[in-house]
Amino acid sequence: MPEFDRHVLETLREPLEVGAITISRAAWQTDFPAACQLVAAMNPCPCGWRGDPAGRCRCTPESAARYLRKLSGPLLDRIDIQIEIPALPPAELAARASANAEPSAAIASRVQAARERQLARQGKTNRELTGRETDSVCQPDAAGEALLREAGERFGWSARAHYRVLKVARTIADLAGAAMPEAAHVAEAVQYRRVLAER
Numbered sequence: 001m002p003e004f005d006r007h008v009l010e011t012l013r014e015p016l017e018v019g020a021i022t023i024s025r026a027a028w029q030t031d032f033p034a035a036c037q038l039v040a041a042m043n044p045c046p047c048g049w050r051g052d053p054a055g056r057c058r059c060t061p062e063s064a065a066r067y068l069r070k071l072s073g074p075l076l077d078r079i080d081i082q083i084e085i086p087a088l089p090p091a092e093l094a095a096r097a098s099a100n101a102e103p104s105a106a107i108a109s110r111v112q113a114a115r116e117r118q119l120a121r122q123g124k125t126n127r128e129l130t131g132r133e134t135d136s137v138c139q140p141d142a143a144g145e146a147l148l149r150e151a152g153e154r155f156g157w158s159a160r161a162h163y164r165v166l167k168v169a170r171t172i173a174d175l176a177g178a179a180m181p182e183a184a185h186v187a188e189a190v191q192y193r194r195v196l197a198e199r
């Protein structure tokens with residue numbers, strides 16, 4: 001992702017926020033629908049080896065920082081799930097391939113059930129909830145609420161981040177078939193927002 005020009009990356013903010021994009025030219029302006037699911041990947045540094053135990057990274061701290069800065073705070077604020085995936089040693093990789101992992105079909109049916117639960121409850125997906133709807137539909141239990149408040153203060157979240165974490169927690173609860181987001185669901189949602197924020 002950071003290989004793109006920063007200006008190009010910043011234009012993603014509008015579709016990620018409002019699901020539409022406005023094109024302005026000299027004499028006219030038009031809105032186009034642009035609701036999308038953005039899936040993006042990046043390396044930890046320009047050479048890709050940052051954090052490697054064998055010390056193969058040759059990047060300076062400055063060049064690694066410059067690379068990460070290509071993603072602005074406001075853009076990251078709009079990316080709900082951020083996960084760091086460390087490289088696996090070859091032996092572990094082989095062991096995982098043979099492990100009895102859950103088949104994709106089972107995961108797909110769980111996702112489908114969570115989506116149907118959302119449509120039955122509120123007539124739209126969690127992502128499409130307005131701020132007010134989020135307050136009523138995504139309200140966690142008392143322990144979840146306390147956790148959310150603590151995390152918001154500690155990480156200095158914007159109002160946008162707060163609502164987005166709530167929606168992710170609601171979705172995790174839907175995947176688990178829970179009536180309302182509980183502390184474990186909120187904790188998982190909080191975790192997904194910490195990776196790049198702590199760099």
Ligand SMILES: [Zn+2]
Pocket residue numbers: 045046047048049050057058059
């Ligand atoms: Zn590097």
